[in-house]
Amino acid sequence: MERIPVIEIFGPTIQGEGMVIGQKTMFVRTAGCDYRCRWCDSSFTWDGSAKHEIKQMTAEAIWQQLKQLGGDRFNHVTISGGNPALLKGLRALISLLKEHNIRIGLETQGSVWQDWFYDIDDLTISPKPPSSNMETNFTTLDTIMERLTAHRGQVSLKVVVFNDEDFAYAKHVHQRYPTVPFYVQVGNDDIHEADDITLRLKLLQKLEWLVEQVVQSNEMNDVRVLPQLHTLLWGNRRGV
Template sequence: MIKVVEIFRTVEGEGKWVGLPVSFIRLEGCNLRCEWCDTPYSYDGKSFKEITVDSLIEEVEKFGLKRVCITGGEPFLTPQLPELAEKLIKRGYTVLIETNGTLWNEDIKKIENKSLYITCSPKPPSYFIHPQLLPYITELKFVVDENLKIEHILNDRTVKIIKNDFVVLQPESNRKEMVEKALKIQEELLKKGWESRIIPQCHKILGLP
């Protein structure tokens, strides 16, 4: 059985998939407690139902899309995450996993398919990324809040990921002061030779879940 908080169809509001229609699977549980978290119900220990992986996929199929985002909470807390992702991919889905990057599951290595994307959004105060996760990260996304500094974005762990690509800067809660901070960080990154893209939480602007 797998613990699922919600399953719904919407438009991706964050990161490189922004604006695309997508089916969301929100799994239960999180190992962090970010003060600005906008989905605390994902780890309250009561806002979930338990269903089988196959039943979950059947629910997703009802939305008629072939693009799925698995999020949380923290999806890597769910032991069946690799099984879920692999079964979706075998049925023709493109799968995005959103993670804070602190955890790892060895079975992810078994999924050898270009249809799996992993977005890592490191969180304060340490901005730790599990070493074994690093080679599998497709996208780095940083919430621009009071804690974020340039050294959290550019360091020995991250430069190999964002080489020949760009890092996503997401102003916390779409606050004006965080947008201004994101612009300053973007300029600082540009001077160092690195590209970044400022993307707000567009689903909130659109009034979508």
């Protein structure tokens, strides 16, 4: 059986971001990313710093670990990374979770397509704004969004915003795919801040700024503004 590179499995916790914010869920975080966002809060998945933690796991072994951690206290699993869309082999895990009646969320940046996207219940596509230093390939993204919107599963777009330029990018993405539920998310500039109270204060100020941008814009009448709830609650800790 094909192996999946996994860097952490944790939960039950709540989904802190996006379309199913607040949903009780387990997390499976895969290793490896085709991007290197300047502000990535999960850079340990791709920068080599946690290389020794990567386990090549079968779908069955991942399921066993989810059950060991969560028992019968979950029915939703979120797959994130890194970029899980790099892994064709996730198909086996998705099938296994479905057999066990588990709903599946997945986070990816929209740089790579996989046919198993159709089997994700809550799919978040999160293209990256200029502050990330990454460049969006809109030809690829157009193809992905076309395939997904022709299909009934739940899909949303989520753009992290750090500054005015990012907000302009968010507007552009929203206008390009106007029928797709659209979220803007507060960017966390302080991914090494260890003091939760300082961090919370800064993040809430940024949330207020972002709400103000949306309120003032006639092009952002049908968007949702969200913080990263898990960061407000638990700061920059891993595995929450």
